[in-house]
Amino acid sequence: MSLVFAGFSVALRGRTLARLDETVAGGEVLALMGPSGSGKSSVLLAVAGLLGAPFMVAGRVVLDGREIGGLAADRRGVGMVFQDALLYPHMSVLQNVMFAVKRRDGEGRRRGREARRAIAMRHLARVAMEGFADRDPETLSGGQKSRVSLARTLAGEPRALLLDEPFSALDQALRGQTRAIVFALAREDRLPVLMVSHDPVDAEAAGANVIEIGALPSAGGTLI
Amino acid sequence: MTARGSASGRDLLWRAIAAVVGGLLVLPVLAGLSGIVLPAFGYLPALGARTPTLSVFGEFFAAPGVWRSIATSAWTGFAATLVALAVTAAILAAAFETRGLALVERLIAPILSVPHAAAALGFVFLFAPSGFVLRLLSPWATGFEAPPDLVLIRDPWGLAMIAALAVKEVPFLFLMALAALGQVKARERVMVARSLGYGRLAAFLHTVWPLLYRQIRLPVLAVLAYGVSVVDVELILGPTRPAPLAVRVVEWLQAPDLRAWLVGSAAAVAMLALVAASILAWLGLEWAAGRIARPLRLGGWRARGDFGVRLGILLVAVAGAGSLFAGFGGLILQSVALYWPFPEAWPPALSLAAWERHLPMAAARLGDTLGIALGASLVALPLAVLLVEARRRGARVMGLVYLPLIAPQVAFLFGLNVVAIAVRVTPGAVAVTLAHVVFVLPYALISLSGPWAALDPRYERVAASLGIGAWRRFWTVRLPLMTTPLLVAFALSVAVSVGLYLPTQMIGGGRVETVTTEAVATATGGDRRLTGIFATLQLAIPFVAFALARGVPALLFRDRRGMRPVRGGA
Incomplete structure (x- = not known):
């Protein structure tokens, strides 16, 4: 599995926010670092196909040999993890994960309700949340919510993972633990990961290849 | 793999969908307005009038007391809007960022869904010469043994009407302003002003209100246009000799003499001009208010010790809302009062006799009312969903929506009637339901x-990245997630439809009766128990609708804490 960027760039009103020429292999992490407002999250949304006007996206994104740049967001096969867990408040924990499970398997056979339920339970077990299947997501702690959110993303069988500041809403103690789970599971599924963060520790923990974007021009002393 | 459209x-x-739906909303208004212009200039082939002439306007202006009618309409609408707006601003300024705001909201929000006619009838119950307030004071304080010969309602200055209209419109403006507070960074603005030493009232009125007003300008103009052209409230509380212009338009339309139709058209055109002139005058007033406010703002008066004033404002607000609720209670009481001689504050005997006697008729009216209200709401809600979804994707729809609220009903409904007859649409429940859609959809x-x-x-982005298509994203x-807002919008649609008097009366051609048209008709007729029965039904429908809108999601999502509403309010 691999995620390849070739001349991929995102621009806003003529200003190029970022330009990527990289290959991310399965299980590897590419980290986009930069100050807030630098447009690093826009790059992520562009890869997911969720960025609309007035942004301009150019270049190619190739996922597992397939160009996905022109596809609608729901056909790209990239799983997105946001800063907040964004569990659906009208569904139970299990329903949230089942919502992500595809209705057909890899060979195009229809999955029954029980099969989809079993897949969802398996993903909950991967994040050690199988005991919470029937709970109301609103009753979970912050760390538990983000683990369910990860299970939901993985249950959608993505071919790449996009992480948008995934740990910054968590407190210090939970951050390390959640980080370890996310990267371990991404490696297990051999998913290429594109991560946006402003915390250098995130990139370090992932052993990531780091790209700085939107960095201000080096201090030229013009301000003083 | 094929890529989808960009x-x-x-x-x-x-945007195209929004334009089509918006067109469906605007078209009847434009058709209606064109339907009055031609007859006003003497062209109405159905009556054999084909020669364009100005003589119809001559006839209209020669009608007795017509200038007084015009002046009354303008004055009452203007004054009611001004009072309602001032009260809204005062309540918000006094209660902003205090616990009082939630209290006032809880008190005021239910009034929004009450039909205007019911509010006016409640006002009559309280303040008429034989009304509840005088009963409480008689005979011990006033010495009255019989209802005094005082002009307390239907006064020539229209004061009763202004009061009732203003009290009824405050909730609408208040809730619109409340919704707009988030868009103007109200909290931050007030905090800065407070840290500069301004009192709460001054801080809010100087730094938030001017921006807030800009956000609620269209609703304010809608209130103004409604106030100038309203018919049902005028029939119940307005002066009679001469009646305000809107009432006279309806009288001309319903006169057996066909010639009166032409005069009525001219009157409807005059009504349109009057509303336009009122809006222009209001814009002038805005400008003047801005000129007056500027030096006040720069004067630097901190107005710090405003606790007493704020308390006073809140007490007035509570009293205003309380009197409406007292009026509603009185109307219900009136329907079960066997007889109720004047100075008695409580009826000596209660009985359901009136309900039993009128039950078959009342049930039939209730059924018709509900059929029209549910039909109109079922058409309007999907259209509203299309429009808000289009708006989320960049289409501009909100300005369009106010057209049916700002164009005077009495003018374009009259015209719509003319058009309907020209194209041979039979007046009836279906036509009334479609007409209701035009008024229900904006709300x-x-x-x-x-x-x-x-x-x-x-x-939805999460769902998209999980591979779930647009259609399924929308449904699942x-x-x-919008269950409660959708049900609240539906309940509000039902409430608005139930309260519509003029569209029912005019498009129904007198053949469609709802609880509201009956309440207005019996109010001028004199059977108080019957008025009480229809007013009770008018109040009951919105109450039940909103109770369902709140209760159904609570039951559906009883195990989902994240689905509980964060804040009340319609």
């Missing part, structure tokens, strides 16, 4: 647009 192509599609849209825009877009994510 995002901008889809947005264009949504459904206003109520839905806030929550629709406020839903975190990332919920957006609609369920």
